[in-house]
Amino acid sequence: MDQVKNYLLPPKAPREFGFFVDGRWHESRDQFERLSPGHGVPVTRTAKCTPEDLNAAVASARRAFEDRRWSGLSGAARGAVLLRVAEILRQRRDEIAYFETLENGKPIAQARGEIDHCIACFEVGAGAARLLHGDSYNSLGDGLFGMVLREPIGVVGLITPWNFPFLILCERVPFILASGCTMVVKPSEVTSATTLILAEVLAEAGLPDGVYNVITGSGRTIGQALTEHPDVDMLSFTGSTAVGRSCVHAAADSNFKKLGLELGGKNPIIVFADSDLEDAADGAAFGISFNTGQCCVSSSRLIVERSVAAEFEKLLVEKMERIRVGDPLDEATQVGAITTDQQNTTILDYIAKGKAEGAQPVTGGQAIEFGKGQYIAPTLFTGVSPDMAIARDEIFGPVLCSMSFDTIEQAIELANDTVYGLAASVWTKNIDKALTVTRRVRAGRFWVNTIMAGGPEMPLGGFKQSGWGREAGTYGVEEYTQVKSVHVEIGKRSHWIA
DSSP states (O other), X not given: OOEETTEEOOOSSOEEOOEEETTEEEOOSSEEEEEOTTTOSEEXXXXXXXXXXXXXXXXXXXXXXXXXXXXXXXXXXXXXXXHHHHHHXXXXXXXXXXXXXXXXXXXXXXXXXXXXXXXXXXXXXXXXXXXXOOEEEOOSOTTEEXXXXXEEOOEEEEEOXXXXXXXXXXXXXXXXXXXXXXXXXEOOTTSOHHHHHHHHHHHHHTOOTTSEEEOOSOIXXXXXXXXXXXXXXXXXXXXXXXXXXXHHHHHHHTTOOEEEEEOOOOEEEEEOTTSOHHHHHHHHHHHHHGGGGOOTTOEEEEEEEGGGHHHHHHHHHHHHTTOOBOOTTBTTOSBOOOSOHHHHHHHHHHHHHHHHHTOEEEEOOSEEOOSSSOEEOOEEEESOOTTSHHHHSOOOSSEXXXXXXXXXXXXXXXXXXXXXXXXXXXXXXXXXXXXXXXHHSOOSEEEEXXXXXXXXXXXXXXXXXXXXXXXSXXXXXXXXXXXXXXXXXXXXXXXXXX
C-alpha cells in the first residue's frame, strides 16, 4: 500500500480472493469485481459461488461439528484460539481497515476504530468460552438431582451486510465459536474481502479445518440457499426487516431452524431542554453521520423539547456543516462515500420525497460532487410530521428528521411511534426523566447522554420488527446454545410394578 503523508491511495490492481471451505482456498470460474465507492476503481475480485459450493461448505461444517474437533475442546482451549485471533488482528489492523474502506467507502480512521472493537470482541468471546455454564437443581428431593446443560446448537449459517462487514462479523463469530458451534458465512457480495481475510487469521490462530467456512455470492442465490438449507441448525441474519421476514418463512419451510435477526431501525434521539445542548447537538450530528448514516442504530429521528427546538437546531446545523465529507482514504474525512449505487439513489429519493411532503432541509439535502465516487451531505429536515415517509421509513443514510414535544408523555409517544425498536438515546440532566424514558421507550439498546457507546460485553438486539435474539457478551454465546434438562436418580428405584 502506498502512503503519502497521511493519505492512502487506492490499489493499482484489484486483490483476488477465492472462497474458503474445510480449511482450504478454492477458486471459482466466475468472479465479482468490486469498484471502490469512493474512487470508482476496481479494488477486489471475489468468487461467485454455486449452490454446490454451498453444499460442500455446509457438509464441511457438519463434519467438523459431529466429530467434536471444536465443540469437544474445553472452554479454555477454545478461548486460547480466540485470544490468538485478537493478537493477529492487532498485527493486521491497518490492512483489514484498508480493505474495509476500499469496499465500503467508510472513512479510514473509522475503519481502524472498528477493528479495535473487533479485537475486543474476540477477547470478550475468549472469556465467555471459559465462563459458559449450565445450572443445577438440588431441590428435587433426596432421590433426584437435576442439571441443566448448555450445548452448542450445531451448524450456524451467518449472513452479514455491507454497512459494517467486519464489525458485524466480529460481533458474532467469536461468540458462535465460544459456544462450540461451526459455521458457514455468507458476506455481502460487495464487501466480502475482510470476511475472507478473517479466514486466514482464524486458520493461523489454530482454528480446526471446517469450523469456519466462507461462501461468497449474491443474496438471492447463495444467501437464500443458506437460509433454506436443511442441514443448517441456526441462521444469524443482519439486514433489512423485509429480508428478515423472508428468512422467517424460509426457515419455517425448511427445517424450523432457529433464527437470530438484527433488522432495521428508525431510532429516536430525545433531547430535553435541561440537557447540555452543545453535547446533545454533537451527539445528534455524530449519530446520523457515523458510517455515512448507513447504520441500523443511527439516530434518524430527532425529538426535541419545543422550548429549545429552534436554539438546538441552530447548534445542530452549525455542527453538521462542519462535518468533513470526502475521500474515505483521507485521514481527516469524517463522512465517506455511499456504499452502493442503489443506496445512493434510495437516499436521494427520500430527500426529494421529504421536500415534496413539505419538510424543509435546513442543511444538506444534496449530493456532493468530487469528480469521483458518490457522496451526500449530512441533512437535517425540520417541519417534519410523524406521518411523513422520511419520519417512518428507514432511509439508511445521513438524513435526520426533527420533531418537537412539550411533555415527557409526548416524547415517549413519538419515540415509540414506529414498527422498529432497535436503539434510542435520551439527553437530560434530570435522573427521573432519564430513567422514565429509558424504561418506557421500547428499544433493545439505550444510551443516556451519549450515543453508540459501549463494548462487546453488553448484548445487542432489538424489540418489535427490529429483530429476534441477542448478540455479544454472555447472552451472545447462550444464543447459539440449546438447553438440555438432565435428571439423575439417586439410590434404588421405587418400582412401579410390584
